Structure formats: structure tokens, C-alpha cells
Amino acid sequence: MRNPIWMLAAILGTLLACGGGKGSATPAGAPPAPSPGVSLSPPSANLWTSGTQTFTATVTGTANPAVTWSVVETGGGTVSAAGLYTAPAGAGSFHVKATSVADPTLSAQAAITVSVQPPAGACNGAALGVGAGLQGFTPFPADNAWNQDISAAPVDPNSAAIIAFIGAGTGLHPDFGAGLYNGSPIGIPYIVVSSAAQPKVAVAFGPNGYPTEGDPGPMPIPATAPVEGGSSSNGDRHVLVMDRDTCLLYELYRAFPQANGTWQADGTAVWDLKSNTLRPYGWTSADAAGLPIFPGLARYDEVAAGAITHALRFTVPTSRKAYVLPATHWASSNTNPNAPPMGLRVRLKAGVDISGYPTQARLVLAALKRYGMILADNGSAWYISGAPDDRWDNDQLSRLSGIKGSDLEVVQMGTVYTSDPTGPAPTLNGFGAAPTSIKAGSTVQLTWTSANATRWFISPEVGWATGGSATVKPATTTTYTLTAQGPYGSVSRTVQVVVTP
Numbered sequence: 001m002r003n004p005i006w007m008l009a010a011i012l013g014t015l016l017a018c019g020g021g022k023g024s025a026t027p028a029g030a031p032p033a034p035s036p037g038v039s040l041s042p043p044s045a046n047l048w049t050s051g052t053q054t055f056t057a058t059v060t061g062t063a064n065p066a067v068t069w070s071v072v073e074t075g076g077g078t079v080s081a082a083g084l085y086t087a088p089a090g091a092g093s094f095h096v097k098a099t100s101v102a103d104p105t106l107s108a109q110a111a112i113t114v115s116v117q118p119p120a121g122a123c124n125g126a127a128l129g130v131g132a133g134l135q136g137f138t139p140f141p142a143d144n145a146w147n148q149d150i151s152a153a154p155v156d157p158n159s160a161a162i163i164a165f166i167g168a169g170t171g172l173h174p175d176f177g178a179g180l181y182n183g184s185p186i187g188i189p190y191i192v193v194s195s196a197a198q199p200k201v202a203v204a205f206g207p208n209g210y211p212t213e214g215d216p217g218p219m220p221i222p223a224t225a226p227v228e229g230g231s232s233s234n235g236d237r238h239v240l241v242m243d244r245d246t247c248l249l250y251e252l253y254r255a256f257p258q259a260n261g262t263w264q265a266d267g268t269a270v271w272d273l274k275s276n277t278l279r280p281y282g283w284t285s286a287d288a289a290g291l292p293i294f295p296g297l298a299r300y301d302e303v304a305a306g307a308i309t310h311a312l313r314f315t316v317p318t319s320r321k322a323y324v325l326p327a328t329h330w331a332s333s334n335t336n337p338n339a340p341p342m343g344l345r346v347r348l349k350a351g352v353d354i355s356g357y358p359t360q361a362r363l364v365l366a367a368l369k370r371y372g373m374i375l376a377d378n379g380s381a382w383y384i385s386g387a388p389d390d391r392w393d394n395d396q397l398s399r400l401s402g403i404k405g406s407d408l409e410v411v412q413m414g415t416v417y418t419s420d421p422t423g424p425a426p427t428l429n430g431f432g433a434a435p436t437s438i439k440a441g442s443t444v445q446l447t448w449t450s451a452n453a454t455r456w457f458i459s460p461e462v463g464w465a466t467g468g469s470a471t472v473k474p475a476t477t478t479t480y481t482l483t484a485q486g487p488y489g490s491v492s493r494t495v496q497v498v499v500t501p
Helices: 004-017 159-166 300-305 359-370 394-402
Strands: 037-041 044-048 052-054 056-060 067-071 084-086 092-100 107-115 173-175 191-193 203-205 239-243 248-253 263-265 267-272 312-316 345-348 373-378 383-385 408-410 427-434 437-439 444-451 455-459 463-465 469-472 478-486 489-500
Touching (some): 056 067, 248 263, 267 463
Parallel strands (some): 191 239, 312 373
Antiparallel strands (some): 067 092, 444 469
């Protein structure tokens, strides 16, 4: 028979070893109790004047999740008991504060930047994000080729032969829509960014790229920018980025994100959305015709607003070794005069009845009557470009196939360039740095003068440049390259800034 005193001691020892004694810690393997505190989501926000943002608070270390809300700065707006913040009528930097009811020593703040609401249709009034609405902004000036009303323009004398060459019996095809096709989004995606928040990154040319016809970086392209066809695509892999702060458009062809946040692309092009300036004659872009892609996309936000107010982008199987403005480049060896040159514009004939088409298809067709569509690349016949969006109705868009090539006509072309025009090349009369040697952490002023140039780029650090000067802050000794472009080519010069510890 076992000694009962010994057995009692053993049981007590076991309990103590297992942490079962009075005042013991949490059982082995259990997560530690959360530290007392308050956190806010989102941790910061950017709003227009009088805009709103809902904040949520999470309280840890206490069973009572309640908080009281306040705005730190006097006149910095208001916040409701539920965390709904309303920005003031003036711009500024403010903070929303959440304080624990159970323990008023615990609190958290969210930083808020309030900016003046831009007027309707302003570039910086566009929404942010993938497929964001432009809030009434129209890329490029009203008299730009993409935005011209050509409904009453004369028909080109060779219209019938060109339409027959492309395919008079072939129907229109929407190369955009909702959902996936073969595992990829349908269309060419885009993203709107704010360069005040999105850093510029380097863009290197791929081994098969076109550096002599490309615009140098850096560019404000997010590492997560959407790629045409998806991340594993082996197609054109276009990346389109609109910077609403500077009103610049950045477009890449065959673009691949790199592990360090930079990008590699075969083609690069930057466009000033406030200007009609074209690329140099003979230069390609992210598109074969040397055109911008973004302004020719059918976007859902336009359809939701009731009208597409610009020309659309389209492709054909075989183009001509020629271009008409606003195109600046051909991508063919075919010299048949009936083959369409890049930049060719077609429109839907005025007499074609579109009243029976569903809303989304009808709005596309209405745009084709008023603005037409511009040939931008080689591909399938009558494929119309647009941005993917899950709000498209693919059944409605499929009705576009009821419109055949014979329902279209070629708008009278201007000069058909079968060779690149020539003229005065751009020159750089000076490119200097002041000072040329600095201590780490100091700034340098780069200045230049040029002639016959319409666009300027400085790499690294700056990218697109205007005004004849730019301020840089090199961390190490750096050679800066200035590239000046004009209608008839480009020229580059360099200057070195020495940085000492």
C-alpha cells in the first residue's frame, strides 16, 4: 500500500510543475495577452476640403472597446461619435484622436492632409487607383486630335478601298470587358497616382528594347501597377500610369517589375496631358504608331457618366509603311496604297441606326460617329481598345459585332508620310551644375539652355523636366544626363556632381 502523505506531495508537485498553482501565468503554448493600447485604421488619409473619411479604433488590453473621438487642432474639422471625420473648408494638416473610455491614458492619432478641392474636370481632381474615374477630366486639350469632333469631316477619296483591305464584312470587336478571358483581364489596365505620395523609380530598357526612341526615367510607377494581360503575360504587357499631380502620362511596353521596386521595359513614353506636343518624327512609343494609349481607351467611368468624348484606339491585321499625324511611326513593310497607315481615322457612318443597341454598346457607337477611332497598332481587324472593369456588361458589348467594316468610312487624311520629315535638330547650348562639388546632404541646381526642343528629361532623380532648371540632392557622386527632344530628334549632355563626406 502506497504512503498517502507521499502521494499527496507528488500530486502537489505535479500541479506546481504544470503551472497550476495560485497566480500562475497563462498555460504553456497560449499567446501572451495583448499590450494595452489603441490603434486606428486607416492610420492616415488625404482628403479634399469638406471631404469625409470613416476611421475605426481597436482597443487592446481591456474588455471595453469604446473610445471617444476628437480633432486635435482647433478648426481642423469635426468627427462624430462613430468616427466619421469631416474635413474643414480650408486646407491644412490635422489629426483625429481616439481615446480609450476604459483607460483615458491610452489613445492614438491619425494624420490627415486636407487639400483644396480642384474645380470640376481638373487633372488633379481625378480619383486614385486602378481603373479610377477621371472625374470629368479629359486627357489632352480640347483641340487635340483625340478630342476633335470629326462627324462632319470629308470622307477620304480612297475610303472604300481601305475599308475593303481591312475587312468590309468583319464586325467590330470590343477588346475589353468584365472578368477574365483565358485567365487574364480583358483590356488594357491603367492606374492613377499622386506623385506627392508615389516615389519615382528607375526604368531600365530590356535587351530587346528601343532606348534610342524611349524616354528616360525615373517615373512614378508603383511596384504593383497593373500589367496588361496579368503578371504572367507574355504579350505586350503595357503599363499605363497617370500622375494627377503633374498631369503627366507614363506608358511602358513589355514592362516587367523588378524585385527592388524598379521596372524594366522595351519601350517608354511620357506625355504631357496639357499639351499637344508629339514625339519626334519616326519614333515609336509604348504603341506601334508612336501614339499614347490611354486617351484612346473606352473607360467605364465615361459610360457611367453618359458619353465617351474622344476617339478610340483600334487595330488592323496589316498596316501600311506610312503614318499620318498624330501618329509618328509605322510598323510595316507593306507599301500597298490601300493598306491603312498608322494614325488613320475611321468613323461610323452617320446613317447607321444605333438606337436599338443596348446602352454600353450604343455609347461606344455614338463616340465612333462623333470622334471615330484611330489606328494605333497591328492586331486583329476592328478590335477596339478599352480598360478592363467588372462593371462592363460583356453581353451588351458583344453586340458591337453587328457593326461591320462596311458601316465605317475613312476620314480624309492629311499628309501621308512614307518617309520621316526632316528639320532642325534640337541643340543643347549648355548644361551645368552649381556647385559641382558638395557635401553629402546638400542640394545642387542644374541649369540648361536649348534650341528646337520641346521636351526635356534628366536622369537619374528628376525624370521629366521643364523651365530650364532643376534641383537635385545626390547622395553620392553622380553623373546627370539631360536629354532634349524636338520634332526632329534628340540630343544629350552630361554633368558630374562630386559628393564628399
